Amino acid sequence: MIPRHFLSTCYMSRAEILDILNVAEKLRKENHRFTRQLFVANLFFEPSTRTKMSFQVAEKKLGLESLDFHMDLSSVTKGESLYDTAKTYEAIGADMLVVRHQDDNWYEKLQSGISIPIxxxxxxxxxxxxQCMLDLLTIYQEFGAFDGLNVVIAGDIRHSRVARSNAAALTTMGANVYLAAAPGFEDLQLNYPYVSMDEATEMCDVLMLLRIQHERHEHVASNLSIYLKEYGLTNQREATMKDHAIIMHPAPVNRGVEIEDELVECKRSRIFKQMENGVYARMAIITKLLKEWGNA
Structure with a gap:
């Protein structure tokens, strides 16, 4: 059974993760719709394309009503807090909250006071x-298991929430996790071995690339072509990958920066498959939470 809210991969067991992946696979093959009228509020305080849209598609596929939110048109511009915004949506009838926010620990302020799933x-x-669940679903579809897989997460580790969630869950599932990063992009709080990109491409079964998060850096090298040559996935490095190895990326992709343009849609790329899987992974999470809360 997944936690009361769905907030972190750090406390999820192997069985809980596998359950979500199996439910996602079932939903990919079979239609399921809730018969009750249920409302899901999508509270996105940061820009998003894939995550927000895939949540909306997931909700519609499940027969749920999506309550949209635009920060620039909301009472947040008048000083309303995240907590009060969430309480407002709960009060007017939302049955679930989906929240993206720039604070690292925003959910700590909501857990005790909100009585609908988050x-x-x-x-x-x-x-x-x-994002982690859809990434794991993509790997699961490819390999059927995680034990012993060499997964390299490469790029802007320092600013990546994707890296943190994936490293924790992949370790729980039995994969060997490695990190690769340019100088200054490392996060030494993550206790995983670092490898060079040349080492990464030769030894990995899964290469999970991350973009440079320009919005979180005060200074970024002006000549980004140097980044690709030194720390990105070039055609030359891709040629050294194992035949079965796959390329992943949570997107948006900086083509020609962390990955050569033509590799984004090459034979071993699963980048757009990840996006497709995002709908089913989120359908699974929503379904399990609503059932756990007695809204089946």
Whole structure:
């Protein structure tokens, strides 16, 4: 059984993760719709394309009503707090909250005072657990298991909530997790071995690339082509990958920066498959939470 809210991968067991992946696979093959009228409020305080849209598609596929939110048109511009915004949606009838916010620990302020399920759709630089579930679903479809897989997470580790969520969950599932980063992009609080990109491409079964998060850096090298040559996935490095190895990326992709343009849609790329899987992974999380809360 998944936690009361869906906030972090750090406390999820192997069985809980596998359950979500199996439910997602079932929903990919079979239609399921809730018969009761249920409302889901999508509270996105940061820009989003894939996460927000896939939540909306997931909700519609499940027969749920999506309550949209635009920060610039909301009472947040008048000083309303995240907590009061969440309480407002709860009071007017939302049955679930999906929240993305720039604070690393925004959900700590909501857990005790909100009495409907909450899904973390992104928390600052700390966690992105639904992205993690779709990433694991993609790997699961490819390999059927995680034990012993060499997964390299490469890029802007320091600012990546995706890296944190994935490293924790992949370790729980039995994968060997490695990190690769340019100088200054490391996060030494994550206790995983670092490898070079040349080492990464030769030894990995899964290469999970991350973009440079320009919005979180005060200074970024002006010549980004140097980044690709030194720390990105070039055609030359891709040629050294194992035949079965796959390329992943949570997107948005900086083509020609962390990855060569033509590799984004090459044979071993699963980048757009990840996006497709995002709908089913989020359908699974929503379904399990609503059932756990007695809204089946």
């Amino acid at each position: 899904i973390n759709a992104g928390a600052g630089k700390s966690e992105h657990p639904t």
